[in-house]
Amino acid sequence: MCGKVKEKREVEKLRKQGLSYNKILERIPVAKSSVSLWCNQIKLTEKQKEKIRQMQIKSRIINSQKGGKAIAEKRNKEIQEIKYFAKKEIKKLTKYQIKIIGTMIYWAEGSKTKGVEITNSDPELIKFMIYWLVNICNVPFPKLRAYLHIHANQNEEKAKKYWSRITKIPLNKFNKTWIKHGGTGHRKNILYNGLVKIRYNNEDLRHKIMAWIEEIYSKS
Amino acid sequence: MTHKWKQIEKARELRKLGWTFKEIMKKVPGHRSTLNRWCYDIELTPKQIASKGKRYTARLKGAKSNQIKRQKQIVKIKQEAKKEICPLTDYEFKLAGAALYWAEGSKKGGTSIANSNPELIKFTTKWLKNICNVPNKKFDICLYLHSGHNEEKMKKYWSKITKISLQNFKKSYIKKEGSGHKKIDSYKGTVRLRTNNENLRHKILGWIEGLYIK
Numbered sequence: 420m421c422g423k424v425k426e427k428r429e430v431e432k433l434r435k436q437g438l439s440y441n442k443i444l445e446r447i448p449v450a451k452s453s454v455s456l457w458c459n460q461i462k463l464t465e466k467q468k469e470k471i472r473q474m475q476i477k478s479r480i481i482n483s484q485k486g487g488k489a490i491a492e493k494r495n496k497e498i499q500e501i502k503y504f505a506k507k508e509i510k511k512l513t514k515y516q517i518k519i520i521g522t523m524i525y526w527a528e529g530s531k532t533k534g535v536e537i538t539n540s541d542p543e544l545i546k547f548m549i550y551w552l553v554n555i556c557n558v559p560f561p562k563l564r565a566y567l568h569i570h571a572n573q574n575e576e577k578a579k580k581y582w583s584r585i586t587k588i589p590l591n592k593f594n595k596t597w598i599k600h601g602g603t604g605h606r607k608n609i610l611y612n613g614l615v616k617i618r619y620n621n622e623d624l625r626h627k628i629m630a631w632i633e634e635i636y637s638k639s
Numbered sequence: 640m641t642h643k644w645k646q647i648e649k650a651r652e653l654r655k656l657g658w659t660f661k662e663i664m665k666k667v668p669g670h671r672s673t674l675n676r677w678c679y680d681i682e683l684t685p686k687q688i689a690s691k692g693k694r695y696t697a698r699l700k701g702a703k704s705n706q707i708k709r710q711k712q713i714v715k716i717k718q719e720a721k722k723e724i725c726p727l728t729d730y731e732f733k734l735a736g737a738a739l740y741w742a743e744g745s746k747k748g749g750t751s752i753a754n755s756n757p758e759l760i761k762f763t764t765k766w767l768k769n770i771c772n773v774p775n776k777k778f779d780i781c782l783y784l785h786s787g788h789n790e791e792k793m794k795k796y797w798s799k800i801t802k803i804s805l806q807n808f809k810k811s812y813i814k815k816e817g818s819g820h821k822k823i824d825s826y827k828g829t830v831r832l833r834t835n836n837e838n839l840r841h842k843i844l845g846w847i848e849g850l851y852i853k
Contacts, residue, residue, distance in 0.1 A: 498841045505845025509734070512850070518723075519731055520738040520850060526759060527742030543851050544741060550852045626713050630720035635735065636758050638726040639765070 434458040437467030521551030522631045538616040567596040569613035654678040657687030736766030737846040750840040751833035764801045782811040783829040
């Protein structure tokens with residue numbers, strides 16, 4: 420009646436050894452329904468059943484991980500795309516635009532009560548603000564001073580070298596570092612290179628910047 | 640260890656009684672210039688000044704005229720500086736907001752920005768509404784308050800500033816009493832504006848990358 424006698428015999432043999440339908444199919448290419456038809460009378464031992472169950476669980480985990488990864492990859496691609504197009508919206512900045520951006524950052528991060536100071540941990544932001552101070556506010560670069568704020572368990576020399584490389588401010592222009600002691604030990608988001616404060620001692624400039632801020636605010 | 644503000648308050652009390660800084664220094668540890676900074680806004684009554692002798696009166700007069708001169712200078716600097724700013728175009732407004740986000744915004748987990756300065760919050764709210772097209776009802780606002788604050792009053796205050804309805808205010812975070820730090824009376828708490836939109840955050844971060852100095 421059926422031409423696949425040889426296959427049937429092979430399948431039955433494998434099933435008796437305790438293989439799952441899928442495993443059998445990997446070796447003998449027939450329809451899954453045929454395997455089911457040929458083998459549904461074969462009783463497996465408890466041990467064999469357990470083995471198949473474990474395999475199923477394992478493969479389910481692997482597959483779900485695969486799915487997660489694919490979704491993450493897709494999302495990453497989406498994010499890259501969003502960022503790419505957003506970045507494209509920003510044209511080359513004019514001097515006046517840089518002035519406004521720097522002023523806004525100063526509003527957020529700068530000192531409002533004494534001297535001209537900017538504190539941050541983002542190297543790009545610090546680079547921007549140094550450019551702004553030198554090119555927009557006409558601060559002579561050698562007049563800039565830097566201060567580090569770090570935790571007691573951080574390496575001061577390493578942090579200094581890092582920030583000196585970013586800011587181009589020579590190491591001898593770094594004043595005394597603030598080292599924070601103690602802490603509860605719960606802190607997890609450790610900033611490895613600490614915070615840096617860029618300082619220029621000039622009250623007049625600060626008043627000027629504050630006036631810019633007031634004006635931008637009132638004219639927006 | 641006593642907190643510094645306790646020293647400041649003591650120094651200020653003594654200054655109000657008409658003490659000289661030299662006299663205060665004996666009671667409160669600190670350099671004369673430090674004490675001066677703490678008490679600079681306290682003006683002595685003419686009677687107190689007269690009691691210090693002629694030389695003191697003359698010196699004070701000189702200091703006062705210097706102060707006035709400096710204040711005039713500052714006013715002039717500010718006036719000149721204000722002339723340099725034109726009304727912002729939409730594009731400049733976009734850049735300005737992105738700059739603020741760069742400084743104060745969250746870099747992960749939704750789009751959110753926190754600050755305690757009402758003007759800055761007003762500016763950012765406007766930016767999120769007009770440039771990022773966040774509708775009013777999509778804002779989540781969270782206040783960070785001291786235990787001494789009246790939560791309802793603060794919510795109303797910030798609702799007026801942001802023009803966002805009280806319904807969008809989530810549970811406030813209230814800091815417990817006991818740190819011993821001085822609370823500034825004018826402090827109205829910190830506000831966090833948040834909108835649950837990951838794509839917007841990535842967009843803003845893209846704009847920020849466009850601002851980097853090459």
